[in-house]
Amino acid sequence: MFLALDVGNTHTVLGVLDEEKLFFSCRFSTDRNKTSDEYSVMIRELLIMHHTPPEQISGGIISSVVPSMKAVLRDAVYSVTGRTCMIVGPGVKNGLKIRIDNPAQLGSDQVADAVAAIAEYPKPLLVFDMGTATTVSVINENTEYIGGMIMAGALLGLDALSNRTSQLPEISFADKVDRLIGSNTVDCMRSGFAFGTAAMIDGVIDRMQKEFDRKLTVVLTGKTAEMITPYCEREVVLDKNLLLKGLRIIYLKNLHHKGSR
Ligand SMILES: Nc1ncnc2c1ncn2[C@@H]1O[C@H](COP(=O)(O)OP(=O)(O)O)[C@@H](O)[C@H]1O
Ligand SMILES: CC(C)(COP(=O)(O)O)[C@@H](O)C(=O)NCCC(=O)O
Ligand SMILES: [K+]
The missing domain is CATH 3.30.420.40 (ATPase, nucleotide binding domain)
Structure with missing residues (x-):
């Protein structure tokens, strides 16, 4: 199972998926003032609320159109799951x-x-x-x-x-x-x-x-x-x-x- 985060200018969508299934997705406000610690609490709670132990997350990927949010969410996911997210952009192949x-x-x-x-x-x-x-x-x-x-x-x-x-x-x-x-x-x-x-x-x-x-x-x-x-x-x-x-x-x-x- 892995995490996918889509950061928009108003809302961020978090999904937990595997190769075939989307287990759940949820939305929260994209708040540029929140710290990675605050987001880690939120992500942890959302996972637990959806019966997903953070240890079961084997990786993550972030797409963000708000540049400052990339590092903040990557750090938050790391502190919850111990995994480093890929970030869509230079260095990540998209095949397009x-x-x-x-x-x-x-x-x-x-x-x-x-x-x-x-x-x-x-x-x-x-x-x-x-x-x-x-x-x-x-x-x-x-x-x-x-x-x-x-x-x-x-x-x-x-x-x-x-x-x-x-x-x-x-x-x-x-x-x-x-x-x-x-x-x-x-x-x-x-x-x-x-x-x-x-x-x-x-x-x-x-x-x-x-x-x-x-x-x-x-x-x-x-x-x-x-x-x-x-x-x-x-x-x-x-x-x-x-x-x-x-x-x-x-x-x-x-x-x-x-x-x-
Ligand atoms: N609860 C809400 N709080 C703030 N904006 C909202 C809310 N619900 C809808 N909107 C409006 O939805 C639009 C953003 O839609 P959304 O799909 O979340 O976009 P994005 O992918 O850009 O984050 C904004 O223009 C905003 O005015
Ligand atoms: C056009 C957008 C602002 C849309 O953002 P969103 O509505 O998803 O928050 C975003 O895709 C963006 O910043 N694009 C970069 C510029 C471009 O695509 O040309
Ligand atoms: K859009």
Whole structure:
């Protein structure tokens, strides 16, 4: 069993996996002020809460788009399990053919997503990772990562909307949004979030499709994708664990390269 950590700008996802199974995953806030000691307490408790003795963890892998969190979490995992995590980035093989101006610039979350998507889905394909930012990754028929898009995440837009206006409130999304045409402030905001974001995705898919002869596969992941997928009109696949599956592939690839760690 090994640990996989996906550090996003808002949340960190921790998964415990082996070659076939995802035993559990959980999310906690990405808090840049917490120390490795604080994270080690949290990780230890999460493992125990999920009936996983830390001694059973034989290694770990971290993908982080928050640079300072890499060392903090690696140290925390080391103090809980005695194992040193691989960190997605220079020196760790990912097998992805990255054809962009500066491959080192690509976020490690997009690398892990792309590795998993290539392994599981027909090409060409698009991956929408909907977190703090929404990223679109484009993979061609030859399984090359050729580029993509970055936009503000849908929830970031909503935060900005209520923070930067005097009359728009903070809203929640406990219920399904069933009206396209809102007739009050809150319903208008809810419709804008759900249908507006879904229409953006549908529209990007249509435009991207024109660049390819073969039908694109479209995979959506990230917390926000769970909320938006039901409102999309194009054919999309929601894969909540895409990134963890990518980390599994990268972990196993490097384990076999370097011998056991
Ligand atoms: N409990 C929460 N605390 C803070 N932000 C939240 C929460 N729930 C949702 N969000 C919003 O979700 C977005 C991030 O989604 P998430 O999938 O966690 O992203 P990331 O992978 O970038 O960490 C942020 O824009 C934030 O506003
Ligand atoms: C675009 C991102 C900020 C998305 O972060 P997230 O929403 O997962 O927190 C992250 O993937 C990143 O910092 N990327 C590096 C820049 C790039 O991919 O070009
Ligand atoms: K993202």
